[in-house]
Amino acid sequence: MCTNGHSKSDHECRQNFCGSAKAMESDVGAALVNESSILKDIGLNVRVLIGDEDSSTIAAVRQGNLQTVFKLADSNHLKKNFANALYELRKGYSEMRNKEVIPHLKKCFSYALVQNKGHSAELGKTIRNIPEHVFGQHENCGVWCKGTHKIELKNQQLYTKLSELFGKYADNAAKFSVAASSQANESINNIMAHKAPKNCCYSLSESGDYRLASTVCTKNEGEKHIMDVNSKLNVSPGKHTASFAKVLDTKRKKRAMKAKLPTTKARRNLLARKKEASRKSMEQSEGIHYETNCGINSCSESRGTVDFRLLLDILPTIAVSVDSCNIIYFDLETSGFSKDSEILQIAAKFENSTFSVYLHPSKSIDADASRVTGLKYVGEKLYFYSKEVATIAPREALISFQQFLEFSSKPCVLVAHNASFDSSHLLRYIIDYGMIESFKNIAGFSDSLTVMKKVLPERKAEKKSFNLPILARDLLNFGTSDKFHEALFDVETLVKLCDTFAKKEMFLEVCKLYKEVIMVKLLSPSLKYLKGVISNQMILKIAGAGIHYEILKEVYAKDGDIGIKSLLSEKTISNKPRVTKAKKIIETVVEHLRNKG
Incomplete structure (x- = not known):
C-alpha cells in the first residue's frame, strides 16, 4: 500500500522509493544502469561510470551487475578535492603558506593530467615525482621540468606528507587518466533546477515527468522544442512564444561561445581562486563540517568500514568439487618477508593462458628480498636483474588479475607453493583496495606444498627440502642456472610439478574457502578478547564462520547460554557444525561472556 492507502497496482503510484535521501543517489544510479528498459x-x-569520489553509487551498481563496471573520477571534482588536501597541509606547515606554493603544486598536477591523458602508468609516475620536483630533486623529472625553479621546499616532514598525498593520487591514476568529466550532467541538472525548483514537489504528479522531458529537450534541441511540441499537438504557440524561445536560444549560444574564450576562462579561474580563498578563510574559524574525496583518501571497503554482515550474504558459499571448480596456479613476488611487504609481481596460469604484471612499489625493496628475487627499485624504476620492467599501480594490477580469473567459466581454486604466504598478501591487497566482492569468483586457496608432502612421503621421511627450486631440480631435472623467483617462471614450474605428481582432487581436499579466509582477515582482530580463553585455532574458526565479537555479545545478551550453543554448533550446508559442538569450548566462551557482562 502507498501512503494514500491504495494498492500500487490500481493507480499510477508516484511512491517509488522508501529509503533515506542519502541512499537515493546510489539507488537511482543502480536502477538507471542495471534496470533501464x-x-x-x-x-x-x-561499463563505465564517471563521477566524484563522495558517493557509493558505483558499489550499488556493481552489486547488481554481473559484468565489471569501471569507475572514472570526474576531473573537476578531482582537482577541487586535491586543492582541499593541499590547503589542509597548509595549516601545519609554514612553507605551504607561501602564496605561490599551492598554485604551483596545482599547476604541476594539472599539467600532469593534460600531458599524460590516457596513459595511467605514465600519469602515476609523473604525479609521484612532483614532490621531488618541488624539493629540488629533478633526476626523475620528465620533459615537463624546464627552466629555473622559483619554488624549492626544504621541510622533510612536509616532503613525507606530500609524498603520501601525491602517492594516493598516483595509485588511483587509472581512475582519472582519461580526464573524464561529468560536466554535461551538471548542465542538465542546472536546467532541471530551473524547470522544477526544489522548493516545490513536482514528483507526486505527472508534472515531474513533463518537466524532466522538457529538460532533456532543452538540452538537446533548445527552447525551440516548445514550438515542435505545439505543432504536433495542433496547438497555437501564442503570440510571443516563438520570439521568446528564439531570444533564449540566441542567448544560450552566445553564452556557450563566450564561455570558451581564453579571457572568460581566465576570469572564471580568478573568481574561483578568490572564492576558494574566502571559503578557506571561513573554514579556519568555523571548522570543516563535511569531508569529501573519501574515494581517493581511503578505500571504499577498508577494514574499518566493510559491512561483514552484508558480505556474508553477497559472497557465495561454493561447494568445492572436481566438477564445480577449475584450478588456477599463481605466485607473488614481494618487497620483503614481513606481513606488510608490498607485492611487486603477480603471475598466474590457467590452462594455456598466462598472466604476469609488475606493480609499482612505493618504498625501497628489502636487501635480502632483492637478492632472492633479483628485483631492485632505483630512481622510481623497477629492475629485474638490471633490466627495467614496466610497472602499473596496485589497483590496476588487481583489476587486471581479476579479469584474468574470469577466463575460468567456473569458480576457481588458486594454488600456490606455500600458499599461506601468497594468499595472505593477495587478500590484504584485495581488502585494502575495496575489491572483496570483485574477486568472488575465487572459490578458495590451496597449498601445493601440503599436497607435495602427501604425495612424496619418502622425501619427507628423509627430511629433504620441499622448496620449489629444489623440487624442480631433483624431480624435473631443472638446471641450477634457471632463474627461480620470477613469478611467471615459478608458476609454470609449479604447473609441471603438479601435473606430474598430483591430482586435481588433492588440491580441493586442502582448499581453504575464500569466504572463510576473508572473514578471518576481517573479524579475527575483533576476537582478541578471546585470546587465552580458547585456542588461536578456534578463534580463527569463529572468525571464518563470520562471527564478530559483538555478535557473540548480542546473542548472549538476548538468548544466554542456549543462544551461544546454537550459534556455534548449528549445522552448515555441508552438515558440519558452524564452529564446534564441543561442550567444553562452548562453556568456556559462555563463561567469558558472563564475566564480561
Missing part, C-alpha cells in the same frame, strides 16, 4: 531494448551495457 531503454538501455536493454537497444542492447547497450554501461
Whole structure:
C-alpha cells in the first residue's frame, strides 16, 4: 500500500522509493544502469561510470551487475578535492603558506593530467615525482621540468606528507587518466533546477515527468522544442512564444561561445581562486563540517568500514568439487618477508593462458628480498636483474588479475607453493583496495606444498627440502642456472610439478574457502578478547564462520547460554557444525561472556 492507502497496482503510484535521501543517489544510479528498459531494448551495457569520489553509487551498481563496471573520477571534482588536501597541509606547515606554493603544486598536477591523458602508468609516475620536483630533486623529472625553479621546499616532514598525498593520487591514476568529466550532467541538472525548483514537489504528479522531458529537450534541441511540441499537438504557440524561445536560444549560444574564450576562462579561474580563498578563510574559524574525496583518501571497503554482515550474504558459499571448480596456479613476488611487504609481481596460469604484471612499489625493496628475487627499485624504476620492467599501480594490477580469473567459466581454486604466504598478501591487497566482492569468483586457496608432502612421503621421511627450486631440480631435472623467483617462471614450474605428481582432487581436499579466509582477515582482530580463553585455532574458526565479537555479545545478551550453543554448533550446508559442538569450548566462551557482562 502507498501512503494514500491504495494498492500500487490500481493507480499510477508516484511512491517509488522508501529509503533515506542519502541512499537515493546510489539507488537511482543502480536502477538507471542495471534496470533501464531503454538501455536493454537497444542492447547497450554501461561499463563505465564517471563521477566524484563522495558517493557509493558505483558499489550499488556493481552489486547488481554481473559484468565489471569501471569507475572514472570526474576531473573537476578531482582537482577541487586535491586543492582541499593541499590547503589542509597548509595549516601545519609554514612553507605551504607561501602564496605561490599551492598554485604551483596545482599547476604541476594539472599539467600532469593534460600531458599524460590516457596513459595511467605514465600519469602515476609523473604525479609521484612532483614532490621531488618541488624539493629540488629533478633526476626523475620528465620533459615537463624546464627552466629555473622559483619554488624549492626544504621541510622533510612536509616532503613525507606530500609524498603520501601525491602517492594516493598516483595509485588511483587509472581512475582519472582519461580526464573524464561529468560536466554535461551538471548542465542538465542546472536546467532541471530551473524547470522544477526544489522548493516545490513536482514528483507526486505527472508534472515531474513533463518537466524532466522538457529538460532533456532543452538540452538537446533548445527552447525551440516548445514550438515542435505545439505543432504536433495542433496547438497555437501564442503570440510571443516563438520570439521568446528564439531570444533564449540566441542567448544560450552566445553564452556557450563566450564561455570558451581564453579571457572568460581566465576570469572564471580568478573568481574561483578568490572564492576558494574566502571559503578557506571561513573554514579556519568555523571548522570543516563535511569531508569529501573519501574515494581517493581511503578505500571504499577498508577494514574499518566493510559491512561483514552484508558480505556474508553477497559472497557465495561454493561447494568445492572436481566438477564445480577449475584450478588456477599463481605466485607473488614481494618487497620483503614481513606481513606488510608490498607485492611487486603477480603471475598466474590457467590452462594455456598466462598472466604476469609488475606493480609499482612505493618504498625501497628489502636487501635480502632483492637478492632472492633479483628485483631492485632505483630512481622510481623497477629492475629485474638490471633490466627495467614496466610497472602499473596496485589497483590496476588487481583489476587486471581479476579479469584474468574470469577466463575460468567456473569458480576457481588458486594454488600456490606455500600458499599461506601468497594468499595472505593477495587478500590484504584485495581488502585494502575495496575489491572483496570483485574477486568472488575465487572459490578458495590451496597449498601445493601440503599436497607435495602427501604425495612424496619418502622425501619427507628423509627430511629433504620441499622448496620449489629444489623440487624442480631433483624431480624435473631443472638446471641450477634457471632463474627461480620470477613469478611467471615459478608458476609454470609449479604447473609441471603438479601435473606430474598430483591430482586435481588433492588440491580441493586442502582448499581453504575464500569466504572463510576473508572473514578471518576481517573479524579475527575483533576476537582478541578471546585470546587465552580458547585456542588461536578456534578463534580463527569463529572468525571464518563470520562471527564478530559483538555478535557473540548480542546473542548472549538476548538468548544466554542456549543462544551461544546454537550459534556455534548449528549445522552448515555441508552438515558440519558452524564452529564446534564441543561442550567444553562452548562453556568456556559462555563463561567469558558472563564475566564480561
